[in-house]
Amino acid sequence: MPSKTKQLVESSLMLGTALVLLFLTKYTLLGAVAVFLVPLPFLLLAMSMTASSMVWICLAFGFLGWIVTDPFFAIYALLLAIMGAVMGMAYRKRGTALPAIASGAGIVFLSIIFMLAFMVYGLHVDFGALMKQAAQFKPSFMSQEQYDEAIAVAKMGLPSSFVMASFMFSIIVHGLARLIGKRLRKPVPALKPxxxxxxxxxxxxxxxxxxxxxxxxxxxxxxxxxxxxxxxxxxxxxxxxxxxxxxxxxxxxxxxxxxxxxxxxxxxxxxxxxxxxxxxxxxxxxxxxxxxxxxxxxxxxx
Structure with missing residues (x-):
């Protein structure tokens, strides 16, 4: 099979797999697991394809995600695809795991910031009102002053929580990529012990x-x-x-x-x-x- 034909078939197969995973993420209870699998097809493709090709593949996935789900979730899908593509290119260029994990975490963190900004300025979500509603869930063993102080500390610590959550997400994707890459004969570099x-x-x-x-x-x-x-x-x-x-x-x-x-x-x-x-x-x-x-x-x- 010619190289270009092989790449086209592989890209189509991976896009189809990613769309199925995206559907599971959006419409089924498996979403909590499937969301970690969505970046993997793009990660594996990026390890053997050029950056320009990955741009078009990610854009195609975002468009198809719009058709399968909705505009808001299509943006979410596009960001996951970009994360996988960036990690795959980092594996290919650096040959080590840590730069890829850091790159993936950076994309996830920026995605969180982008989605929050979109919710505030695009969907006009009032997070202040949501925080006030959270006061209804105050534990009985805490005074109102203690609860308000805990909420204030949690709000101040949100940026670091986002950073650590981004790294956790990227590490989980890396671990899954290692497992699946072995089976598909596309080895992914391992982290040091x-x-x-x-x-x-x-x-x-x-x-x-x-x-x-x-x-x-x-x-x-x-x-x-x-x-x-x-x-x-x-x-x-x-x-x-x-x-x-x-x-x-x-x-x-x-x-x-x-x-x-x-x-x-x-x-x-x-x-x-x-x-x-x-x-x-x-x-x-x-x-x-x-x-x-x-x-x-x-x-x-x-």
Missing amino acids: IREWSFPRSLLYYYFIAMISLLVFGGSMEGTFWKSAILNVKIMLDAVFTLQGLSFCLFAAYLYGWKRLTPVLVVCLFIFQPLATILCLVGIFDLGIRLRDKLETRVKRG
């Missing part, structure tokens, strides 16, 4: 600047943009250092041969909240005083 992850030490400076700013100037910045910005930086760095701490613990378990500790530690991280705080501190010490290097040297010396 978590025990080998290590973040730049420079993040410690940003973290301590954010902490000192909140402690010293937190009161005077109350209700300002800067308070929200610094709080979001701290939340994201907390998540980064928690991952660093988890990486160190898994590295230590690997060095000592404690294979059974790995799944227990990962499960406990999601069950016991104090563990996240402990891991965050461990991650800070790991970056600050090179705990990993010291432990490795000690183990090698016996």
Whole structure:
């Protein structure tokens, strides 16, 4: 089969698959799962096709999505297609997983911002009124003042929540792409094991600047943009250092041969909240005083 004919057949097949997944996302209870699968056909296509070809394929999918669903959902479908295409091109150019995951997360984050802006300025959705309605769901064990404070903190932390949700979405898509890519003989690069992850030490400076700013100037910045910005930086760095701490613990378990500790530690991280705080501190010490290097040297010396 000629190369162009083969690409045309493959593109048609992938478009059809994506439309079926889009239909499942919109009209069935499987939508919560199918939404992670919609970007995959475009991701796999982009690993072997040019950027210009992917632009036309994504636009065609957006148009077909308009016919199958509605204009609003067609925009949603187009954004998912763009995410998959960008991740696929990043895999092809870089040959590693992390740049592709970061690129996908960036597209998801921008998509969230775009959709929120469209809902406010296009559909005239009043999020202020929605937040007032949320007051009806106040738990009985919380006072109104505590509930209002919790809502205010949640509103300030929305940007960091969007960033972390974007990365989670991109990581799930990456994992599914790895599974399906193996079966279709289109291997997708793997992430390094978590025990080998290590973040730049420079993040410690940003973290301590954010902490000192909140402690010293937190009161005077109350209700300002800067308070929200610094709080979001701290939340994201907390998540980064928690991952660093988890990486160190898994590295230590690997060095000592404690294979059974790995799944227990990962499960406990999601069950016991104090563990996240402990891991965050461990991650800070790991970056600050090179705990990993010291432990490795000690183990090698016996």
